[in-house]
Amino acid sequence: MATGRTHRPASRSRGIPEATVARLPLYLRALTALSERSVPTVSSEELAAAAGVNSAKLRKDFSYLGSYGTRGVGYDVEYLVYQISRELGLTQDWPVVIVGIGNLGHALANYGGFASRGFRVAALIDADPSATGKITAGLPVRHTDELETIIRENQVSIGVIATPAGAAQEVCERLVAAGVTSILNFAPTVLSVPDGVDVRKVDLSIELQILAFHEQRKSGEEALAAAAEAADADGPGTRGKPEKSQKATPLAAPAKAAKAAVKAAVARKTGRSGPDGEVPAVMPA
Amino acid sequence: MATGRTHRPASRSRGIPEATVARLPLYLRALTALSERSVPTVSSEELAAAAGVNSAKLRKDFSYLGSYGTRGVGYDVEYLVYQISRELGLTQDWPVVIVGIGNLGHALANYGGFASRGFRVAALIDADPSATGKITAGLPVRHTDELETIIRENQVSIGVIATPAGAAQEVCERLVAAGVTSILNFAPTVLSVPDGVDVRKVDLSIELQILAFHEQRKSGEEALAAAAEAADADGPGTRGKPEKSQKATPLAAPAKAAKAAVKAAVARKTGRSGPDGEVPAVMPA
DNA sequence: CCATCTTTGTGCACGCGTTCACAAAGGCAT
DNA sequence: ATGCCTTTGTGAACGCGTGCACAAAGATGG
Structure with missing residues (x-):
């Protein structure tokens, strides 16, 4: 999934939650694949696996569209493909x-x-x-x-x-x-x-940066933390959130100094990151 | 943001919410732009506008990282660029x-x-x-x-x-x-x-399909609903969710017939939609 | 040094989305 | 027909994310 979203103000259109709408194309793709293999019906469990989601979520999603599906059997593939396509507006050009x-x-x-x-x-x-x-x-x-x-x-x-x-x-x-x-x-x-x-x-x-964040977490932060420690006066472990207990102690001055120090250090090596703001994601500079 | 995400089980890593992580690159981009214009400091309000988010959300996001920022003044651009870069793991290659x-x-x-x-x-x-x-x-x-x-x-x-x-x-x-x-x-x-x-x-x-959904909503559903009405036996207005009152009335049979009818109709015009499951999003078939 | 003004950082409440768990519904075999 | 078994559809609880609104913090001017 591409990511960031800047869409509508989170209001649901006609009762269908935005999150559900975002998953409908996923279901549609899985259903299309089943349709091509001429599979007649599919259970919520199977379809959920194919779409990579939870089966309860899938059933709830479908419940917003209506009561398609037959208890004890599952969903008719072709019928569901049609219903979802219609809901998404894909029946028109x-x-x-x-x-x-x-x-x-x-x-x-x-x-x-x-x-x-x-x-x-x-x-x-x-x-x-x-x-x-x-x-x-x-x-x-x-x-x-x-x-x-x-x-x-x-x-x-x-x-x-x-x-x-x-x-x-x-x-x-x-x-x-x-x-x-x-x-x-x-x-x-x-x-x-x-x-x-x-x-x-x-x-x-943005997607890559999010991956990098998690990757950094996985590969143990120690080495990096140690390296940053020299410049960052906050200390390594304290960073989660400033201690509630540092009320009005004379910590303000040192903290300020630390920021200034880091700022200076940063300024020194700035110049590496070129302006990337001018090209769309996936275009040559 | 492009879309669907199939990432980690929604657990927050070390206290930073996933939603916040997803926005950090956004802030970083805005900050980089400011940095290039040599803007020294920026308020949460200004930065939020540049990143396209709410200022309260931005401040809360930053609060997860620590107490950078100076009350009455705002945030030091260079310093914040460094902190976010470090948090995202972009200081390494x-x-x-x-x-x-x-x-x-x-x-x-x-x-x-x-x-x-x-x-x-x-x-x-x-x-x-x-x-x-x-x-x-x-x-x-x-x-x-x-x-x-x-x-x-x-x-x-x-x-x-x-x-x-x-x-x-x-x-x-x-x-x-x-x-x-x-x-x-x-x-x-x-x-x-x-x-x-x-x-x-x-x-x-998927992104395009989501857009199509909203587009369909905007351009009035009437025409399409009327067209579908012929085939869909549920009737146009009833579709939101099946009426609670249709308990065990002999409605099952007609409903079934309707599904079968639609299925047949669908089968007739199937063949339009080619297999798109074989190429990545953005590649020639 | 004090008052004022700006802006951050966050406690709190609300709403959406997710998940559980189960009753209702339908098929199928006997 | 009747009972069993499978699977749907959904009520309810929970947790995360968002936005409000304000107190605390700091800068700035007198």
């Missing part, structure tokens, strides 16, 4: 545009999973004039100038942003102004949008 | 391997955001012999046979899987067997891993 045909945009344009789920790439759009006209994934790359026209003519309501971060907000605004109300953002920026517009964000860099 | 150099793998290999965050691509690996040796993003593509050697020699503990779904589980097992304990999975499959191994999943298709 969704034209989408991809803006920013760099390395990632190129990969997205070639992604085969679109069509099979009711998504259709209406157009590829890029700001670079030299890229315009190039056939990519069977479609000519159009110039940004045509953005509004393309959106309106194709009734596009879903846009994918794969531009550098610097261009993302502007592209976003133009998309919204032209009528797009759902945006999938690959640029490493926080997009601000008016109410009524959904934004979901995918950021590889 | 993480060698990663990318397995599956298709369209997506190629894009990932060229991603510039790796190095700036302490990640280093140790090797690119692909199963296709004809791809082996090709220089991609400055690195030669190695054959899958060398996987174990590469992992061990480079002490790789983080692996990225960008292969077709069919190969993902096997690759995963080989990675784990060779010593990898964190996996970022782009293949549309549920990976089963032993305890102690973290898996995070990024799936574009």
Whole structure:
């Protein structure tokens, strides 16, 4: 799962919890696989295993959709595929545009999973004039100038942003102004949008950082803690949360000094981390 | 945030909530941007706005890390960058391997955001012999046979899987067997891993489906509901949840018939949805 | 040194999501 | 038909995450 989410204010639409909606595609994929193997029915236990979730959770999720399923037997695969598809809105065709045909945009344009789920790439759009006209994934790359026209003519309501971060907000605004109300953002920026517009964000860099966090935990923190100890005056074990007991003791001054010391040390080796804020996750710098 | 997550059992590591960990990279990015503009300090309000979150949430998140920040002033940007980096484990270098150099793998290999965050691509690996040796993003593509050697020699503990779904589980097992304990999975499959191994999943298709769900809600469900009404015997308004009052009335038979009818209708138009289970999210079919 | 003003850090309450555990429901065999 | 066995659907309890609101802390100006 791509990660961070910047979607709607956590309100549930028509009784279906957001968390459940996020899992429906998972179930749908597992069911599709079963369908291809011509499996007629499946129990909550089996399907849950295939989708990688708890069976109780799965049953509760389905209960929000209605009472599909037969006690003592399980769920009819084809029937469930249809119901979930309908609930997700995949029974209709969704034209989408991809803006920013760099390395990632190129990969997205070639992604085969679109069509099979009711998504259709209406157009590829890029700001670079030299890229315009190039056939990519069977479609000519159009110039940004045509953005509004393309959106309106194709009734596009879903846009994918794969531009550098610097261009993302502007592209976003133009998309919204032209009528797009759902945006999938690959640029490493926080997009601000008016109410009524959904934004979901995918950021590889964030996923990797979360993995690194857990990895650090697993590989024993000792070595690193020891190394950091020299610079960090807080001491290694105390860091969890400042002791409640350090009331108003004259600890303020030393703590301040420690911060300053670390700051200085940090300043010395700053310059390593280049600006990565300008390229979307999964694009060459 | 992209989505579905299949990570650890929701237990918090050493007191830092998982939700907080997931936001730290967000703060870090915002802080890095401020740092580049040489902004010395920032208030929780400003930083929260830049990161796209609530200021109370941000302060609470930081409180798990310790008492950095000065009341009446705000947070020292450089100092906070260092603290968060350290907490996330980004002060050390993480060698990663990318397995599956298709369209997506190629894009990932060229991603510039790796190095700036302490990640280093140790090797690119692909199963296709004809791809082996090709220089991609400055690195030669190695054959899958060398996987174990590469992992061990480079002490790789983080692996990225960008292969077709069919190969993902096997690759995963080989990675784990060779010593990898964190996996970022782009293949549309549920990976089963032993305890102690973290898996995070990024799936574009799922993100789009979630957007489609909300989009369907926004664009009024009426038309679609009316269309489905013909086939769905439940009736349009009743679907929220089966009425409690339909106790043991002879409604079972009609309901069953309705399901069968829909099933037949579904069967008729099945064949549209191609198998998408074989390619990772963001790869050409 | 004191008053004032800003901003942090957090106690508390609320709501969503998860999980357990079980009664109800249906199939199937006798 | 009747009883047994399997599996669903859900009521209820619990725990995590979020947001409010405020007291404590510190800076700043007089």
